[in-house]
Amino acid sequence: MSDLNIAVLGAGVVGLTTAFQLKTEFRNANIDVISEKFNEETTSHVAAGIFRPGSGFSGPTEEITEKWINDSYHYWDDIRNNSEGGVAGITSISGYVFSSEFPNIVRNYYLEKLVPLYRQATEEELKLCSGIWKYGSFFTTLLTQCSLYLPWITVKLKAKGVRFISKRIEGFGDIQNNYDAIINCTGLGAKFLCNDKKIVPIRGQVIKVEAPWLKTFFYGNYDTYIIPGIGSVTLGGCRQYDSYDMNINKYDSLSIKERCETLLPSLKGAKVLGERVGLRPHRDIVRVEKDVQIFNDRKLKIVHNYGHGGYGVTTAPGTSIHAVKLVREIFSGNSKL
């Protein structure tokens, strides 16, 4: 398979993780990452990056969903455990999810089976934050900061000969002559590239503050979260369905600040480092599948890997492993294409 030319479209966490898995599996292939935006311009860069798959994340079957989540956890944990975990931005983090009304909110059936520590919060712990909390869980999970992971994996890919091309693609036909296969990891961009009506933006806004004393994450009611990372703490958040607004909204800022400071009064006066907006690329079922399109009698083989919504940092490795398996099927003659 030495002469294969493969393009990975998109340089967010999904695209770069896919390119990495692809280069590991197809060592001799020529791989290009083609993307309009890189690093801090991507949605991936906005994410706090906590490993916490939610009920809004789904693959085509429950078995596949669980495999994606498990494979992802082990990918992140393996990097964390080797000497490069720090430079790659992957750390372990513990914290609380509280709810004043619903016990289900504080349970995460995927994490319960996966992480080293997962338990109910004690009566004492339910009083840690202001508010009347009836239900709570405490667990240890992983945090991947894309501000470090994306540059780290870019260096790895370049060292393996992967080329990076800065370009916006208007349609697959733009590049079809140059490649044997394309892996489409364009997130929300896939809505337009594939005319996929099932993908919808869920707008989010966060505030980054300086609060080095905080080492624990907290989730409360109304999408309120406080997640300490390297160099800053992320305060969130909001989920606005079908909104494309990339401007910082002052009402969202005020609401996030008030909700987080009410939950944890020690945040009052923490220095604001910046605010960010991102559009989560939500699809009811994340699309990881083979496709074929015909241009001038030539069949273009495509593998899609997009639609991770609010869980793309968590689950990029699992869906990428699956996408690379589909590429393998295409070129080993097992494909129905």
Ligand SMILES: Cc1cc2nc3c(=O)[nH]c(=O)nc-3n(C[C@H](O)[C@H](O)[C@H](O)COP(=O)(O)OP(=O)(O)OC[C@H]3O[C@@H](n4cnc5c(N)ncnc54)[C@H](O)[C@@H]3O)c2cc1C
């Ligand atoms: C506020 C917020 C908080 C979040 N927190 C978390 C979290 O804690 N944990 C978690 O797991 N997830 C979180 N997420 C979700 C996560 O950020 C996304 O699921 C993830 O970034 C999706 O990655 P992606 O690579 O698919 O998309 P992106 O990062 O958007 O990358 C898409 C890439 O495709 C390129 N592209 C698109 N169209 C084209 C085109 N036509 N031509 C060329 N290139 C193109 C773009 O330029 C970009 O490089 C959060 C999201 C937000 C907004």
